[in-house]
Amino acid sequence: MKHALIILLCVLSFNFNFSQEENDQKISLQYENVKKIDVIKRIESLTDYRFLFLEEWIDDIPISVQYSNVSIRLVLDDIFKLTDINYYIKSDNNIILTKNSLINSKLPKDYFNNTKTNSYSENHPSPILYTNPTLSENDIDQTIKIGKENNRLKQSTYVLSGYVKNITTNRPIANLVIVTADKKINTQTDEKGYYSIELPYGVNIIETKGLGLSDSKKRIIMYSNGKFNFNLSDDIELLDEVVIEANKDKNVKEALTGVLQIKAKEIKTIPLVLGERDILKIATTLPGIKTAGEGSSGYNVRGGKEDQNLILLDNGVLYNPTHFFGIFSALNPFTSGDVNIYKGNIPSEFGGRLSSVFDIKTKNGNTEKFSGEASIGPVTSNITIETPVIKNKSSLMVGARGTYSQWILRSLDDESLKNSKASFYDFVGKYRHKINDKNSIEATGYYSKDAFSITSDSLFGYSNRLMSLKWDHTFNDKNIGNFIVSNSEYRFNIEHNSNLDKNFDLGYRVNETEFKIRMKYLMNKKYKFDYGISSKLYSINPGSIDPKGSESIVQAIEIPKERALESALYLSGNFELSNKLLLNLGVRYSMYAALGEAEQRIYQDNSPRNVGSLIETQEFDKNEIIKTYGGPEFRMSARYFLDPSLSIKGGFNTTYQYIHNLTNNTTVSPTDTWRLSDINIKPQQASQFSLGIYKNLNENLYELSVEGYYKKSKNILDYKVGADLILNQTIETEVLQGEGKAYGIEFLIRKTKGKLNGWLGYTYSRSFIKLASEFAEEQVNNGNFFASNFDKPHDISLVANYKLTRRFSFSSNFTYQTGRPVTFPTGSYILNGVERVLYSDRNKFRIPDYYRLDLGLNIEGNHKIKKLAHSFWNISVYNVLGRNNPYSVFFVTENGNIQAYQSSIFAIPVPTITYNLKF
Numbered sequence: 001m002k003h004a005l006i007i008l009l010c011v012l013s014f015n016f017n018f019s020q021e022e023n024d025q026k027i028s029l030q031y032e033n034v035k036k037i038d039v040i041k042r043i044e045s046l047t048d049y050r051f052l053f054l055e056e057w058i059d060d061i062p063i064s065v066q067y068s069n070v071s072i073r074l075v076l077d078d079i080f081k082l083t084d085i086n087y088y089i090k091s092d093n094n095i096i097l098t099k100n101s102l103i104n105s106k107l108p109k110d111y112f113n114n115t116k117t118n119s120y121s122e123n124h125p126s127p128i129l130y131t132n133p134t135l136s137e138n139d140i141d142q143t144i145k146i147g148k149e150n151n152r153l154k155q156s157t158y159v160l161s162g163y164v165k166n167i168t169t170n171r172p173i174a175n176l177v178i179v180t181a182d183k184k185i186n187t188q189t190d191e192k193g194y195y196s197i198e199l200p201y202g203v204n205i206i207e208t209k210g211l212g213l214s215d216s217k218k219r220i221i222m223y224s225n226g227k228f229n230f231n232l233s234d235d236i237e238l239l240d241e242v243v244i245e246a247n248k249d250k251n252v253k254e255a256l257t258g259v260l261q262i263k264a265k266e267i268k269t270i271p272l273v274l275g276e277r278d279i280l281k282i283a284t285t286l287p288g289i290k291t292a293g294e295g296s297s298g299y300n301v302r303g304g305k306e307d308q309n310l311i312l313l314d315n316g317v318l319y320n321p322t323h324f325f326g327i328f329s330a331l332n333p334f335t336s337g338d339v340n341i342y343k344g345n346i347p348s349e350f351g352g353r354l355s356s357v358f359d360i361k362t363k364n365g366n367t368e369k370f371s372g373e374a375s376i377g378p379v380t381s382n383i384t385i386e387t388p389v390i391k392n393k394s395s396l397m398v399g400a401r402g403t404y405s406q407w408i409l410r411s412l413d414d415e416s417l418k419n420s421k422a423s424f425y426d427f428v429g430k431y432r433h434k435i436n437d438k439n440s441i442e443a444t445g446y447y448s449k450d451a452f453s454i455t456s457d458s459l460f461g462y463s464n465r466l467m468s469l470k471w472d473h474t475f476n477d478k479n480i481g482n483f484i485v486s487n488s489e490y491r492f493n494i495e496h497n498s499n500l501d502k503n504f505d506l507g508y509r510v511n512e513t514e515f516k517i518r519m520k521y522l523m524n525k526k527y528k529f530d531y532g533i534s535s536k537l538y539s540i541n542p543g544s545i546d547p548k549g550s551e552s553i554v555q556a557i558e559i560p561k562e563r564a565l566e567s568a569l570y571l572s573g574n575f576e577l578s579n580k581l582l583l584n585l586g587v588r589y590s591m592y593a594a595l596g597e598a599e600q601r602i603y604q605d606n607s608p609r610n611v612g613s614l615i616e617t618q619e620f621d622k623n624e625i626i627k628t629y630g631g632p633e634f635r636m637s638a639r640y641f642l643d644p645s646l647s648i649k650g651g652f653n654t655t656y657q658y659i660h661n662l663t664n665n666t667t668v669s670p671t672d673t674w675r676l677s678d679i680n681i682k683p684q685q686a687s688q689f690s691l692g693i694y695k696n697l698n699e700n701l702y703e704l705s706v707e708g709y710y711k712k713s714k715n716i717l718d719y720k721v722g723a724d725l726i727l728n729q730t731i732e733t734e735v736l737q738g739e740g741k742a743y744g745i746e747f748l749i750r751k752t753k754g755k756l757n758g759w760l761g762y763t764y765s766r767s768f769i770k771l772a773s774e775f776a777e778e779q780v781n782n783g784n785f786f787a788s789n790f791d792k793p794h795d796i797s798l799v800a801n802y803k804l805t806r807r808f809s810f811s812s813n814f815t816y817q818t819g820r821p822v823t824f825p826t827g828s829y830i831l832n833g834v835e836r837v838l839y840s841d842r843n844k845f846r847i848p849d850y851y852r853l854d855l856g857l858n859i860e861g862n863h864k865i866k867k868l869a870h871s872f873w874n875i876s877v878y879n880v881l882g883r884n885n886p887y888s889v890f891f892v893t894e895n896g897n898i899q900a901y902q903s904s905i906f907a908i909p910v911p912t913i914t915y916n917l918k919f
Contacts, residue, residue: 002901023580025049025093026069033062036079046845047072049089053097057085063136068128084148085553098147100223140205140219147224153771158222159477159522161196163437164189164230166213170368173210173232181205181217185525190438191338191361198525199602225477227437249696251703255574255584255639257651257690258302258344258707260286264336264363270799270811270856276380277333280321280358285797285813287707287746287761288343289356292790293887294850296907297326300790301343302688302709303742303767304355305716307661307674311358314430314444316466317512318360319490319674323403323450324423327905330448330464334373334384335399337363344709345637345651346584348570349518349532354655354686354713362430362444365395377914379403401426421453438474443467462492478523484516490674495548500753503548506727509541510674526576531585535567538676539661543727557727562596564676566658572635579641586635592658594627594678596620601730608775609680609733618679627679631656645696648770649707650689657684660717662725662735671727675717686713686740703750713740718771720778723769736778738771741785758800767791781841787821789843794818806860811876813854819847819886850885854878868917878910 026049031039037058040051049072067075076087076095088096088103098101146160164173172193179186180199187197199222208216213232220228243786252663260283267282280299283289290300297320298306313320315333321330343356350357365386384399402425426448434440446466453459468486475481491509496502514536521529542559572586599803600618607613612912620626637651660681663672715737719725723734732747751757767790772783780786796816803809821843828837856876861869879885884907 025072027067027072027075028069029065029067029075031066032064035060035062036083036477039063039065039079041421043075048093048632049095051095053085054099057097057099059083066443074558084145086148086150087273100148100221102149108905140217143219143221144228145221145223146226146228147222155201157198157200157210157524159196159225160200160220160222160228161194161263161477162227162229162702164193164195164208164232166234167231168234169366170416171364171366173213175405176208176210176213176232178206178208178230181207182391187525192472194363194474194480196522197303223907227477228700229437249645249700251705252641252645252694252696253582253639253645255582255649256342256345256347257637257649257692258288258342258709260341260343262286262339262341264333264338267333268414270801270813276328276377277409278329279333279336279339279360280329282799283339283341283358285761285799285815286759287748287763287795287797288709288744288765289341290763290792290795290817291326294852294885297398298321299356299358300767301356302744303711303740303788303791304686304713305661305767305788305790306663307659308353308355308657308684308686309358310350310353310356311360313360313446313466314362314442314447314468314486315470315484315516316444316468316486317488318446318464319488319510320462320464321358322765323448324422324452328380328403328424330424330426331360332382332401332426332428334375334382335362335430337361344688344692344707345584345635345653346655347530347590348572348633348635349530351534351568351570351588351590351655352536352566352657352659354684362428363397364432364442365397365430367392367395367434371919373916373918375914375916378912380501389431390433394431396429398430399427409895415805421451421459423452424448424450440472441470442472443469448621457496457498459495460492461495462490465489478521479521482516482518484518485514486516487511487513497548501551501553503552504545504554505548506543506545507541508543508673511539513537528574529572531569531571533567533569535565538562538564538566540674540676542673542675542731545727557729559727559729560598562598562659562676562678563596565593567591579723580599581641582639584635584637588633588635589630590633590656590658592628592656592677592683593625594676595622596624596626597622598626598678600626600678601732602682606774608773608777610777611730627677629656629658629683630679645700646694648691648693650691653688653690655686657686657791660684662717662719663910664729675731681717681735682737684713684715684717685701686711688712701753703748704750706745707741708745710743711741713742714771716740718780721780736771736773736780738769738780739766739785740769740788742767755803756797756800760797760799761797763795764793765791765795775914786841787843789821791821791843792818801858807862808860809858811856811858814852816851817849819849821845822847847886852878852883852885853880855880869917872916872918874912874914876912876914878912879906880909882907882909 023874027043027047029039029042034044037055043049044051063079072089080087084100086098086100086102090096095462096292152294164176165171166173174189174191174193174484176189177186178188178195178197185197187195189195199220201222204220204222206218206220208230213234216230216232262282267277267279270282283298284291288302292298299309300306301309311321322328323330335745338361340359341356346357367388368391370387372383374383375381380401380403382401384397386395386397388395403423408762428446430442430444432440446464449463451459451461466488468484471483475483489509489511491507494506496504514534516532516534518532520526523529540562542562544558546556547554568588568590570586570588572584575585577583598620600620602615602618603609604615605615633656634652634654637649639647641647641651658677660675661672662675674682688709688711690707690709692705695704696702697704716739718736718738720734720736725731725734728734743761747762750759767788768785768786769788770783771780773779796819798814801809801811822845823842824840824845825837826840854876856874859873861871884904887905
C-alpha cells in the first residue's frame with residue numbers, strides 16, 4: 001500500500017504540479033551524530049513539510065548538522081549529498097524522496113519532436129529507453145541504478161566496473177564475457193575476475209553467460225561512473241560436456257600476432273614421457289616452438305637460440321625450467337595456471353630476450369575450503385594443497401614434487417646403472433590476500449634442485465630459486481597498477497671424485513633482482529594504454545674451482561664477478577580505429593650499464609682477438625660504469641576484419657638482449673654459463689616481421705591460422721672451433737658474434753569441442769647464422785651463412801583426444817621433425833707424424849629425421865556429487881613404435897679408425913601408469 005501511494009504521488013506530481021513552486025520555509029537545526037531518519041522526523045515536527053519515502057532507502061550512517069535559518073533545500077542537499085537519494089518538494093509541502101532518479105518539473109525541449117530512441121542532445125542526453133521484442137520483463141533478474149541522477153550536464157557514457165565471482169566456490173571468474181543485450185558493447189573479466197565496461201547514460205540490459213554458470217540479465221541504469229559486483233552461481237543443469245568458451249574469437253579479434261595460450265587443466269589427457277603432465281612439452285607441439293632433440297632442456301622459437309626465451313613464473317625469471325636435461329619439466333602441473341606464449345609481437349612490458357616470452361602464472365589458492373591434488377607415477381610423486389587463511393579473503397597454496405628414480409636405478413641388474421644417480425625435487429608456494437576491492441597482494445616462492453651422476457666419479461647438481469611479490473591496486477575506474485619485486489637465482493656445481501689427485505669442486509651462479517611498475521589506463525572502450533618502468537640488477541659469479549681433499553693438486557681459480565644494471569620504460573596503446581581496424585602500438589626504451597668492480601681487456605683494432613693482440617687491461621672500481629648500451633624497441637601490430645570470423649594481422653617487432661648463454665653443446669645443459677655484455681661482447685639485437693590470416697569455422701568449432709615471419713638478428717654469440725668456455729678468464733677470445741636470419745610459415749588447425757578434439761600443427765622454417773671476419777681464425781664456413789644447430793625445416797605435430805564416454809577417452813600424440821644439422825668428419829691427415837681428423841664445414845650434414853607416436857587411455861573416476869575425492873587414471877605408452885631416434889651423433893678414434901656412434905634417450909616403447917587424485 002505504501003509503495004502504491006508513493007507511485008501515485010509521483011504520477012500526480014508529473015501530471016498536475018509541474019508548474020508549481022514549492023514553499024521555501026526557513027529552518028534551524030543542530031545535532032551531533034544522529035541518524036538521517038531522525039533528522040527527517042525532526043524537520044517534520046518543526047515545519048509543515050511531510051516526507052514520502054521507504055525507510056529502507058535511508059542508511060544508518062550518523063551525521064552532524066548545524067543550520068541557522070536556512071532554506072529547506074539547502075538542508076536536504078547537505079543531508080543527501082553523499083547518498084543516492086534525490087528529492088522533489090511539492091507546493092503542498094510534501095517532499096518526495098526518490099532513489100537515484102530525479103522528478104522533473106518540466107519536460108525537456110522538443111520532447112515530442114524527438115523520434116530517435118537512442119539520441120542525445122549535446123549537453124543533456126536523454127536516458128536510453130531500451131526495447132527488445134525478444135526480451136520480456138521476466139527475463140531480467142535485477143534492476144540496478146548506478147550513481148544519482150542530477151540536473152548538471154550529463155555525459156553520453158559512463159564506466160561501470162567491478163568484480164565477478166562464483167558464489168559456489170567464492171573464486172573469481174576469469175575471461176567471462178559481459179555484453180549488452182544488443183551485442184554492440186562487450187568486455188570480459190581479467191584473470192582475477194575484474195571487469196570494466198563503458199555504457200551509455202540511462203537504461204542498459206547487461207547479460208553474462210558462461211558454461212557451467214547460471215545466466216544473468218540485469219537492467220543497469222547509468223547516472224554516473226560506478227561499481228557493481230556480479231555473483232554468479234553454478235548451473236545445476238546436467239550437461240553433455242563442459243567446454244570453456246570465454247576466450248572464443250580471441251584468436252581472430254586481438255591485434256597481436258604469434259600468441260599462444262595453454263591451459264594447464266586441459267593437458268592431463270595428452271600422453272607424455274613417463275606419464276608426467278608437462279605444460280612446456282605441450283608448447284613444443286604447437287607451431288614455431290621446437291627443441292633441438294629429445295631430452296634437450298632448451299626451446300627454439302622461430303629460429304632463435306635457447307637463451308633468447310624469457311621464461312617467467314609469476315613475474316620472476318626461471319633460467320632453467322627443466323629437470324634432468326629436459327626430460328621432465330620443472331613446473332608443477334598442479335600449481336600451474338595458464339601460460340601465454342608470445343613468439344611474434346612481444347608486448348612492450350617485456351624485454352631482455354630476442355625470440356619469445358613464456359608468461360607462466362601459478363593458480364590462486366582456494367579461499368573457501370581445504371582442497372588439493374596428488375599423483376603417483378612410476379618415477380615421480382606430486383602433491384598440492386590449497387587452504388583458506390582468512391575465509392573468502394586470503395589463501396595459501398603449496399605444491400611439492402619429487403622423484404624416486406634413484407631407488408629404481410639401484411634395483412636394476414645393470415652394474416653401470418647401479419652406480420648412477422638421478423634425483424630431483426621442486427617446491428612452489430603462493431599466498432594471495434584480497435585486502436579490499438581496490439587492493440590485493442600475492443607472494444610466490446619457488447625452488448628446484450637436481451642431482452645426477454652419469455659417471456661414477458662426478459656428481460652434477462643445479463638449482464633454481466625464485467621469489468616474487470606483487471601488489472595490485474585500483475586507483476579508480478580507469479587506472480589500475482601492479483607493483484612487483486622479484487629475485488631469481490640459478491646455480492650449478494660439479495663434484496669430481498676420481499680417487500686420484502685431481503678431485504675438485506666447481507661452482508657457478510647467476511642472480512638477478514628486478515623492480516617493476518605496470519600501469520593500465522582505460523581512456524574509453526576504444527583506447528587503452530599500458531605504461532610502466534622496470535629496473536634489473538644482474539650479479540654473476542662466472543665460476544670457481546677449488547681442490548677437494550688434501551691430496552688434490554688442482555689449483556684454485558675464481559673468475560671475477562660481473563654486475564650490470566638493465567632498466568627500461570615502456571608505453572603501448574590499443575586503438576580501435578573502426579569496427580574492422582585495431583592497432584596495437586608500443587615502444588620500449590631499454591638502457592644497460594655494465595658495472596665494476598671489474599677488469600676489461602682492450603685488444604688492437606683490425607686484429608684477431610687473442611693474447612697477441614692484447615693492448616692493455618683496464619681497471620674499474622665498484623659500481624663504476626664500464627660500458628653502456630641501449631635504444632628504442634618498437635612493438636607494432638594491426639588486425640583487420642575481413643568478416644566477423646576472419647581477420648588478417650601484421651606486426652613488426654624489435655628487441656635487445658644484454659645477457660648471453662655460452663655453450664658449445666647442441667642444447668642447453670646445466671653447465672652452460674651466462675655472460676653479460678661488456679666492452680668486448682655487444683648486446684644481441686633482432687627485428688621480426690610477421691603476417692597471418694585467422695579464421696574460425698562452424699561457430700568456433702574449428703580455429704584455423706596461417707602465419708609467416710621473417711627475422712634478422714645481429715651480434716649473435718657463437719664460439720670458435722675447440723673453444724673452452726668454462727673457467728676461462730679471457731672468454732672473449734673464444735667466442736664470435738655474427739648475423740642471423742630465420743624465416744618460416746606456421747599452420748595450425750584446432751578443434752575445440754566434441755567427442756574428438758585436438759590440433760594439427762605444421763611448421764616450415766629455416767634458421768641460419770653467419771660468422772664472418774677478415775681473419776681466418778674468426779671465420780666459420782668461410783664467412784657464409786650456414787644452418788644453425790636447431791635448423792629443422794619440417795615439423796609436424798598431431799594431438800588428439802577421443803571421448804568414448806564421460807569417463808573413458810583415448811589420446812594420441814604424433815611428432816615428426818627433420819633431423820638437425822651436425823658436423824661430420826670427412827677424412828684424415830698426418831701432421832708432425834700424428835694422424836688428425838678433417839671435419840666438414842660446420843653443420844653440413846643432418847642426423848636422421850625424428851618421429852614418435854604416443855598413445856594413452858584416460859579413465860575418470862565416477863561422477864558422484866558427494867564423494868571424498870575425484871580420481872583419474874592415465875595409462876600411456878611413449879614411443880609406441882620403438883623408434884630409435886638419435887639424440888646426437890658423435891665420433892671416436894678406435895685402433896686408428898674413426899667410429900661413428902649415435903645416442904638415443906628413449907629407443908624402446910615406455911609404458912606408464914599414473915594415478916591422480918583431486919580432493
